Amino acid sequence: MSYEQLSTSQSQVSRLIVRVEHYQSTLGIGNPCPRLSWIIETNATNWLQTAYEIECYTKDGRVRGRTGWIHSPESVLVPWPFEPLTSREQVLVRVRVRDNKGDISPWSEMLPIEAGLLKVGDWSARFITPDWDDDILKPQPCPMLRHEFRVDNDVIQARLYITSLGVYEAQINGVVVGDQVLAPGWTVYDRRLRYQTFDVTMHLREGINAIGVILGDGWFRGRLGFGGGRRNIYGNRLAVLAQLEITYRDGSTQQVCTDQTWRSTTGPILASDIYDGEIYDARLELPNWSKPGFADHQWSGVRLLEWDFSTLVAPISPPIRRIEMVLPVAIFSSPSGRTIVDFGQNLVGRVRLTVSGPPGQMITVRHAEVLEGGELSTRPLRFAAATDRYILRGDGTEVWEPRFTFHGFRYAEIDGWPGELRTTDIVAVVIHSDMERIGWFTCSDQLLNRFHENVVWSMRGNFLDVPTDCPQRDERLGWTGDIQVFAPTAVFLYDVAGLLQSWLIDLAIEQEKLGGAVPHVVPNVLGPSAAGAAAWGDAATVVPWVLFQRYGDKRVLETQYKSMRSWVDYIATKAGHTYLWDRGFQFGDWLDPTAPPDKPGQARTDKAIVASAYFIFSATLVAKAAHVLGYDADADFYADLAHKARFAFAKEYITPAGRLMCDTETAYALALVFDLFPTDTQRRYAGERLAALVRDSGYHIRTGFVGTPLICDALCSVGHCRVAYRLLMQRECPSWLYPVTMGATTIWERWDSMLPDGSINPGEMTSFNHYALGAVADWMHRTIGGLIPVEPGYRRIEFRPQPGGEIVYARVSHRTPYGLAECFWRIEEGVFYLRVVVPPNTTAQVFLPGRDDQPLDVGSGIWQWSIPCQDTATRGSYTVDDLVDEIIDDEVAREAVNQVLSQVDAWRLFGNLLLNERSASLREAIQALPNSEIVIERLNALLTRIPKKDGI
Structure with missing residues (x-):
């Protein structure tokens, strides 16, 4: 070395x-x-x-x-x-x-x-709402509110504290305040309403000034939920609260607050809805409406609206912003003659138009993620219209972008465009929470790199203030199950500490309303009965623990401890004296690929196994959290609860040999990763059985939401890392890489959201932007990349790359709380090279491949090693004692078998048999053949000339 x-x-x-x-x-x-x-x-x-x-x-x-x-x-x-x-x-x-x-x-x-304003008494402003009554059953024109005020000379500072019931855009003297969109975002409004603080010093001028606010329905009053959804969940009146505080050079101050002196009207936004889009009539614009001197005497008044000021909180999460502009890669006509714009990337946001045309001309923009038969595929959107309409004012070049909506799309269908639509006339505006990117991965396999990029894009599109399931159809909800499985990947790729902590506070609020049951979605817009399912509700324990582990933030455990404990107490009540959670509604291994398209919950894995395993896992996490926080009695209690539930699980579901009652990949993955086997012998057997199941599937995925994030870790934990790589690198459906081969640019909800012939899965739940199945990226970072946090916040790091899958180099980088950590390795001419970067004020342990018993301890700095290794083409040769699976998956070895069996006229008789005996050795599979010893001898002679692939 x-x-x-x-x-x-x-x-x-x-x-x-x-x-x-x-x-x-x-x-x-x-x-x-x-x-x-x-x-x-x-x-x-x-x-x-x-x-x-x-x-x-x-x-x-x-x-x-x-x-x-x-x-x-x-x-x-x-x-x-x-x-x-x-x-x-x-x-x-x-x-x-x-x-x-x-x-x-x-x-x-x-x-x-x-x-900011830390006390209720700091607020002089009051919530105001337009002095008219809306039709609360459908979207209404967006209100516009304004007020004029005088400013003296020598202003040295001005702050605007503002929030709304609904979403808002504020303007001062004709200039938009800040660069946030869809503020104040989405929280459990009746308990937590965030206000924003803006430095508006440069917006003011001596003399008369004006402030204006536009309001939209947003999440507060707009339609939410599937199957048509519901409106007015949080209230039926939009309102704004604004307090402008001006400080002069002499130390005097002035406040301009929302009160009954403000005026209100409606303008060009005729309707705005998150699911359905926005309608904007530019002929109704009111030029200079937020500038001083505008005549508002015909506007209506406002009235005060009562609201609990104790709900007002400053944000701890980043705001939603315009992040990126994406230009079209193509504009073409569909078979029916419609104009389609392809942006080349499935993204979340809206389109910005630059157009000239006659007054009254309406341009309609419909959005979709995919095409079917060359036409926009809108069926997966269900009840979401996802359509924006712009009516031209007709006085030259007009630039328009919707304010209070967003869509998930790659394609836009444009109708009513005056003249020829050019690529310079339209751009996609990407919006999401303005998170800081802190994690990166790349390797020698380009399909895998594209898959990882798809994970990143799906996370971006679904971290729009709330970690949602999907961004395009009539849903876009904070599903707890999705973020529970994806949290380790999310915290590696982006700094989401503030965003997820804010969301967890809402989770605890909604959970408290339900007596300990965690709702399926947070904020909970589905009602009190939509709560209390395993793997979904366990977001209450898993997400705080992940945040603590990756960011080193003990306070998140302090803040969420009551919620964590309440969830486990709730499960314990459901499990009762048996300590098995085998009753009540469960999602189970949701979207198992073997389930029928219209029955996504019909998985092969018993739901009671999933629920009981998560009971043990969450109880263990609460015990660990209690230990960290110094709650020794609680730590002992929940550790004992987990022990009893683990014993009950083993007695009910595990045979003495180690076989599970439910013989599926997800069941074994859960039991292995959650450490549910009483003995090492049972664990080893389970590992062999899991590997055999994967081989029997032809290395195709047969897991759903629960099993998919765990299966590669489960395989590697029992020495079957090569099987995990084979599973990861599979390109046929169902697999992680199949969507990439079909041109996917985000992670799909279903393994087969698009079928091989290009048609769309007939199931009504068919999203093309769902990050959950991309949770395997965390395994990629830790196993392919080799970067593993050992102590909270990466205070101590483990570098342990495990090459495989014919990958010859990989680089993983992560900006830890202490600075950049990085692991880069490559295989070149029989030598394995490793380079690591250890941040200051941390230490690390380095494991070189094949030398797990010889760890190296290093401190901060840049370090590198090189050791001899077997080249990927010289891992040894095949023999008849290798598995059928391994042999027939190698094109050269398979042809050798075909050649010998054809010579003895056995391929026709035994070919299918071999394909069904993938977990047996080739010797075992063909020993029933006539003259099997001769055949085996011939096969072995050929196979020993063929080098194995994959491995070092």
């Missing part, structure tokens, strides 16, 4: 990057004691922090607090060491550190932090 240590320079820290909590912005935070984190940038190896010092200054430069040197290695989510912030308070914070050599870093740059 050759060994090399890179970056041996002992240079000082070059920079410290300080962050506050998980906030994207530190303007208007709602936490008076925000935790601080810092990333150290240094070229030094084995760098460790031994102490830190924090200073806090007031806005005018006075010292607010100094910690002095605190001897601690902690640099992630360090508790606020000063007096709590007060409402509106602005401070500047900086940090410096001392390392294990005694060197002191430079001070970090000053980080500004500004508190």
Whole structure:
């Protein structure tokens, strides 16, 4: 083995990057004691922090607090060491550190932090609503509200605190405030309504100013749910709350608040709905309506609307924004003569038009993810119209993009376009929560790279404020089961700590309303009966634990502990004295590919096995969380509960040999990953049985929502990593890569959402943008890439790449809370090369392939190794004692078998038999042949000349 240590320079820290909590912005935070984190940038190896010092200054430069040197290695989510912030308070914070050599870093740059409105009494504004009554049974024109006010000279600061019942866009003096869309987003509004804080200092001018707000139905009043859904779930009146606070140079202040002096009307947005789209008549625009001097005397008044101000909270998650523009790759006519625009990527957002034409001309834009027979396929959208309409005002070039809707689409059908539609006339605007990308993966297999990119695009489209199931049809709900299985992948790819913590708070609220049962969707718009299913409700325990493990945030366990415990208590009540959860409604292994298209819950795996296994898993997680939090009595109680449930599971479902009552891949995957086998012997047998089932399937997927995220880990945990690779690399349907071969650019809901002939699966649940089945990406990051967190927040890292699948290189990178970690490996001319990057203030253990008993301990820095390895083409040769499965899946080896059996006229008789005996050795499969010894001898002579593939 050759060994090399890179970056041996002992240079000082070059920079410290300080962050506050998980906030994207530190303007208007709602936490008076925000935790601080810092990333150290240094070229030094084995760098460790031994102490830190924090200073806090007031806005005018006075010292607010100094910690002095605190001897601690902690640099992630360090508790606020000063007096709590007060409402509106602005401070500047900086940090410096001392390392294990005694060197002191430079001070970090000053980080500004500004508190929002922390108390109910800080609000002078009131919610106002237009002074007319709407038809609450259907979408209405969007209200526009405005107000004029005078500003004196020498403004030094202005802040706008604003929220709405519905979604809003605010303007001051004709300029849109901020770059957020669909604010304030979607929460359990009756308990948590987020307000936003904007710096609008530059928007104001001396003299008369104007502020205006447009409101849309959004999630508050718009239609939600499938089968037609329901409207007005949270209320039937739209309203806005706005408080503009102006500070002058002499220290005086002025407030401009929503009150009964405001005016209201309707304008060009005739209807706006998340599912159905937006109708905009540009002839009804009111030029300069949000500028001073606009004549609003014919507008209506407003009235106050009562709302509980204790529900107002500052956001902890990033806002929804326009993230990217995607140009068309083609414009063509469908067989029926319709104009179709192909953006080349299934995405979430809306289209922006640039058009000239006569007044009154209506342009209709219909959206869909796929084509069928060359036409827009809208059947999968069910009751979602997904249609936008724009009516031209006819006075030159017009640019329009919907405000209060979004669609999931790759294709747009355009009707009514005046003249020829050009690619420069239309662009897709991608919108989603503005998450920071922190994880990347690439390897030598381009299909696998495209699959991983599809995972990323599906996550982007479905993390639109709430982690949803799909973004296109009449659903778009926060399904708990989807995020439960996908959370490990999500937290690797993007910083979703704030978004998921915000969503978990809503989960706990909805759960409390139901007495411990976790609803199927959060926020819960399906009603109280849609709750309490295994793998779905377990999001209450799994997601907080994943956030703790990956981000090192203990507070998420503190915040969610009551919810975690309540969920397990709820299951325990259902299981009763048997400790088996074998009654009540369950989704089970949802969308097992063997289930009929119209019966997605008709899986091969017994639902009681799924539910009982998750009972044990969640009880174990609660015990672990209690231990972390120091709740020793709870830790013992839930560990004992898990033990009793595990014993009951083994007694009911596992034979003494290790076979499961339900002989399916999902059942074994659950039992292996959740550690449900009492003995190592049973575990080994189960591993062999799982591998045999996968081989018998021809390495095709036969798992649904529950089994799919676990099966590769289960196989690798019992030494069948090669089988896992074969399963991953399968291209025939059903498989992960089949959609890629069909041109997919996102993850599909079903393995066969599109059939091989290009037709669409007849099931009514057929989405082409569902991230759940992409949860295997987490296994790819850890096993192919080899990057594994060992201690919370990647404080200690394990690098353990396990090459396979004829992949000859892979790179995985992740920006941990301590800095960038990376693992890159390649196989070249019989040598395995490994390069790892360990962030400052962390340590790592490195496992080279085939040397698991010789781990290497390293500190921060860049390290690399090289060791001899078997080339992928020289893993040894085949023999008749290899599995039929392995032999017939190799084209050269299969042809050799075909040649010999054809010579003895046996292929016709035994060919199908061989295909059905994939888990047997070739010797065993053909020993019934006449003259089998001669045949075996001939086969062995040929096979031993053929090198095996796949492996090092």
